[in-house]
């Protein structure tokens with residue numbers, strides 16, 4: 001089934017009334033958006049609320065890097081420079097994850113796909129996975145793109161710190177700790193992701209901008225794209241996303 005694309009630049013105010021989403025059963029909800037757009041937070045919440053499996057390719061790569069696996073060693077160089085990991089490595093990792101699931105319904109993808117080649121691979125993979133399943137009338141994914149201004153992203157990413165013990169996330173500019181560099185909850189030291197250093201952040205944003213347009217167009221052309229204004233507070237962004245997901249059958 002094709003759904004008509006209603007693109008309003010950067011705005012989502014008419015999302016709630018789009019009849020063509022009603023009852024649609026997507027094979028996946030993909031969160032697209034630049035690093036720092038809040039995809040991870042939003043993807044986790046949607047997955048939790050609807051009990052859906054969730055994969056963040058960035059998180060999986062970070063685990064591989066810290067466990068020094070063969071995949072981690074292959075991915076780490078590109079990651080430390082803010083570049084994309086090779087498509088075949090990413091796609092194999094995602095295939096392995098999806099094949100390990102009991103669940104055949106909708107899943108949440110965060111940070112994947114990041115290129116048109118990955119999106120084409122995903123379409124083929126999902127078609128094969130759901131072929132012959134009559135209770136899954138729509139095997140195509142829905143892409144939810146969260147748009148945020150570049151300056152805001154730079155502040156969000158270069159100010160991001162996390163607790164080395166409990167993992168709580170803070171921000172030097174928007175959500176500082178009471179004591180510099182120390183977690184409010186457990187007093188452990190805060191750490192910074194190596195790829196949140198400002199020069200790497202700039203590279204990540206540039207890589208994203210280069211890949212985004214073709215990827216966005218890929219989903220827009222097929223009527224599978226919804227855009228959300230991510231400059232707002234987390235709760236407002238969440239509400240806009242809920243206006244999309246509540247229409248879907250997931």
Ligand code: AMP
Pocket residue numbers: 035057058059061078079080082083084085086090110111112113114118195204
């Ligand atoms: P993220 O946490 O999503 O910003 O991802 C961190 C890093 O992991 C990226 O800068 C890339 O180096 C790598 N990565 C994550 N997802 C992908 C993907 N779909 N394709 C290529 N590289 C990826």
